[in-house]
Amino acid sequence: MDAVLERILLKVQKPARYTGGEYNQIIKDKAEVDLRMAFCFPDTYEIGMSNLGLQILYGAINAQPGMWCERCFAPWGDMEEEMRRAHIPLYALESGDPLTEFDALGFSLGYEMAYTSVLNMLDLAGIPARSADRKSLTPLVFAGGTSCVNPEPMADFLDLCAIGEGEELDVEILTLLRKAKKEGWDKPRFLREAARIPGVYVPSLYEPSYNGDGTLESVARLEGAPEKVTKRVIEDLDSAFYPTKAIVPSTEIVHDRVVLELFRGCVRGCRFCQAGFAYRPVRRHSTAFLLEKAKAALENSGYEEITLSSLSTSDFKGLGELTDGLLAWCEPRKISLSLPSLRADNFSMGLMERVQKVRKSGLTFAPEAGSQRLRDVINKNVTEEALLNSCRIAFEGGWNTLKLYFMLGLPTETDEDVVAIARLAEKVLHVWREYAANKSRGVKITVSTSMFVPKPHTPFQWEAQAGVEEYLRRVKLLRESINSRSIVYNWHEPHVSLIEAALSRGDRRVGAVIEKVWRTGGKLDSWTDYFSLERWLDAFRSCGLDPHFYADRERREDELFPWDVIDLGVTKRYLARERREAYAGRVTPDCRVKCMGCGADRLLERGDCDE
Amino acid sequence: MNRILFAKTGRAVFISHLDLMRTMQRAFIRAGVRIRHTEGFNPHPYMNFALPLSLGVESRCELMEFALEGEAALADLPGRLNAVLPEGIEVLDAYVSDTKFKYIKWLDIEAHLFYYNEVHQAEELAAFFARPELVTEKRTKRQTASVDIKPLIAALEVTDAAPNELLLTARLSAQEPSLSPAQLLAAVEQLAPALKPDHVRVKRLEVFDKDMNIFR
Incomplete structure (x- = not known):
């Protein structure tokens, strides 16, 4: 190592x-x-190494002969300072080589608040932030991940975006890049060719123009770029790369355990949930496949904990068979199993007992809204009765801490809906008083709220965010409505949610704001250590843009959106219909009850979703 | 008790003591060797390290003892563990021992001292350590105490390694009381600041009992 x-x-x-x-x-x-x-993760090592996507793509790319994928994370401030002082450029962990020596830098964009770190990492590597300032073919700077469902705010910085699942797509992009290198193509030629790969969005081949009111007027396509870039999906998950030799960190990370991915997509259709629409259609692994991979992953890592991952684990068909199989193997080896994302509606005693056998951890339910009316609006199909019944089972089983998550500022929310959160928590407390197995230790019910962020590609993509002041008023109302000392209320700061809302539905002009924030010291914005609302507001101002135009403005139904060029399968027409259903307070059944024709099945060759 | 002797070098020197315990635990599982756990509400593995190693220090004489679930062939253990350990950690031996870690008394170390801006001769540093006493301020959690570290140095030698680099080898008291390489160099900083190096690379070489026999 360098001295x-x-x-x-x-x-x-x-x-x-x-x-x-x-x-x-x-x-x-x-x-x-x-x-x-270099797989670049614009957040710390502890966060990035906990990311399943990193482990999957790292393995999938390295499985290709002649391709070597390494890792790079954003350094914490103390390390960045030392590196800059000593003129050490940002390097990849495996070889220690600086990023400038790489052919491609692939950034994982999981959330909007990581955008400034992308620019900071490029700068730390001595690479210009703007795509137009990088004239040579390599290093190619591209990105993938959930935030790319609206690539426009980062369009000026990225040479291309990989839309959808990357196992096959990333390899296709890199294969083309290898060809381009060998044949001496220039960057424009490579990007023209890359735009023909399904799932590749090349921002420089699209030129947006705007109306007088700031909304998008049209987008000109250059060089025969496709009208829509359609998300890539892996149709048969069992045949795709599955990580069973995950890198085991030598220091503690956030999720320090084996993560077993059960399925992708979600049958539920909660109207606020971007992942629920963006990852459709539902595709699953077979139970036998998962049991085999879980054992291999545990044996290869030495981890003593495994967790099941998906958008709604209790919707996995055959979950009982899977957990029984896992526990039969894990229990004698003292390996614990955890089940996140349990739905309160079909939480069964049997399932809970199976988990409890090894270790009992805290329980979390996310009713999202306090009243049945509002839960119907957001299509969170959980009834109060089902929730209270689940709580009863939990309390009878000996649990005595329970977390309840809610959002404030959901469309149509009234003060009655806010107060209903307090009433619901009180009913949960009442259930504990009546049914707790052991009351001597007391009970702690934690209510958490955050400000709702309307996201692209959801039925609420047209909605205005509630606004910081209104959110804080509702927080105060809720706080004053909670009367029990056994109920603890935590509310998240709304300022990050405001900026997140402005970025998530931002257009290409917002790129200048991101650059300005970074140039004035912004990075690692998901950390309260670094986030500065003032810095963001100043940057919007100096770029002549208004964050409220993006965050708090209700859109016309026929407005052209910056992210309309991205086709995730679910149609805009379907989303508009779901929005109307929301206002009518009508629920939409889950995909297994009835297919509502969202459009995601078009992404599959076999045509039908969910096995 | 079962024991392994292992080296920690290269990139692995930045694995902290706490992280090393976790790393070893996982490596045993990967090697298919089951460490015995304590009974009770919160079971933890029977694993114990001889002298916790500071971050950044290399070593070729680390000792860890452990209890196993059932029988395991110790002769195979170095090979099995080395196949599944992270870069820089290497098991050199596995054996049964009836000695106790508390009988470790002396520790041999070597330290490369780098001077970026000036040149120092080995004799200068050797002369410093040859002083009859080396009273240094030792900070504990509550107070600062003055300690003469001289009796805690059994042997010490300095040679010229390169134009800007001195090589110090020493036999230091390992415990009760201990004199860490960092404390040894703190004495230079406090008593002869002109000889303070810009960068130091330390390596543990060997551990001994009170009779100066190699400890295993």
């Missing part, structure tokens, strides 16, 4: 984040590699 870097590592917090060398990292012989990619 200067070694000296720095002794000065910074948690240096093991910056060294690489973990078990299961992949080292290749450079002489046998003709394409080098």
Whole structure:
């Protein structure tokens, strides 16, 4: 290791984040590699290493002969300062080589507040932030991930975006890049060719123009770029790459355990939930496949905990069979199993007992809204009766801490809906008083609220956000409505949600704001250590833009959206219909009860979703 | 008790003591060797390290003892563990021992001292350590105490390694009381600031009992 870097590592917090060398990292012989990619995660090591997408794509790309994918994370402030002072460029962990030596930098964009870190990481590597300022073919800077469902705010910085699932798509992009390198193509030619790959969006081939009121007027397409870029999906999950040799960090990370992905997509259709629409159609792994992969992943990692991952785990058909199979293997080995994202409506005693066998952790339910009326509006199909019944089972089973998540500022929300949150928590407390197995230890019911952020590609993409002041008024109302000391109320700060809302439905002009924020010191904006509302508001002002235009403005139904170029399967017409149903207070049944024709089945060759 | 002797070098020197315990635990599981756990509400593995190693220090004489679930062939263990350990951690030996870690008395270390801006001769530093006493301020959690570290140094030698680099080898008291390489170098900083190096790379070489026999 370089002596200067070694000296720095002794000065910074948690240096093991910056060294690489973990078990299961992949080292290749450079002489046998003709394409080098750095998977760049615009957040800390602890967050990035907990990301399942990273582990999947790292494995899938490295499975290709001649391709070597390494990792790179955003350094914490102390490390960044030392690196800048010592002129150490940002490097990838496996080889320690600076990012400028790579052919491709693939950024994972999971949430909007990571955008400034992308620019900061490029700068730390000595690479210009704007795509137009990077004239040579390599390093190609691209991105994928959930936030790319609206790529426009980051359009000026990215050479291309990979829309949808990356296992096949990333490899196709890198294969084309390898060809381009060999044949000496220039960057414009490569981007023209790349735009023909299904799922590739090349921002520079689209030119937006705006109306006098600031809304999008039209988007001109250049060089035969496709009218719509359709999301890529893996049709048969069992045949795609599945990570069973995940890198095991040598230092503690956020999710330090095996993550077993059960299925993609969600049958539910909660109207506020971007993931619920963006990841459709529902595709699953077979139970036998999962049991085999879970064992391999545990044996290869040495982890003593496994968690099941999906958007709604209790909707997995055969969950009982899977958990029984897992527990039969895990219990004698003292490996614990955890089940996140349980729905309160079909939470069964049997399932809870199965989990409880190894370790009992806290329970979380997310009713999202306090009143049945509002839960119908958002299509969160859980009834008060079902929730209270689940709580009863939990309390009878010995649980005595329970978290309840809600959003404030959902469309049509009234003060009665806000107060209903307090009433619901009180009813839960009442259930505990009546049914708790052991009352001597008391009970703690935590109510959390956050400000609703309307997201693209959801039925609420036309909605105005409630606004910071209105949110805080409702927080106060709720706080004053809670009368029990056994109920703790936590509310999230609304300022990040405001900026998140402005970015998530931003257009290409918002890129200048992101750049301005970064140039004035912004980075790692999802961390309260770094986020500054003032910095964002100043940047919007200096770019002549208004965050409220993006966050708090209700859109006309026929407005052209910056993200309309991205086709995720679910049609805009369907989303508009779902919005009308929301206002009518009518629920939409889940996909298994009845197909409502959302459009996502078009993405599958076989045509029908969910096995 | 079962014991392993292992080295920690290269990138692995930045794995902290706490993280090393987790790393070892997982490596045993990957190797298919089951460590015995304590009984009770919150079981933890029977694992114990001899002298916790500071972050950034290399070593080729780390010792860890452990209890196993059932029988395991210790002869195979280094190979099985090395196949599943992260880069920089290497098991050199596995054996049964009836000694106790508290009988470790001396520790051999080497330290490379780097001077970026000036040149120092080995004799200068050797002369400093040859002083009859080396009273240094030792900070504990509550107070600062003056300690003469001289009796805690059994042997010490300095040689010229390169134009800007001195090599110090020493045998230091390992415990009760301990003199860490960091404390040894703190004495230079406090008593002869001109000789303070810009960067130090430390490596543990060997552990001994009170009779100066190699400890295993």
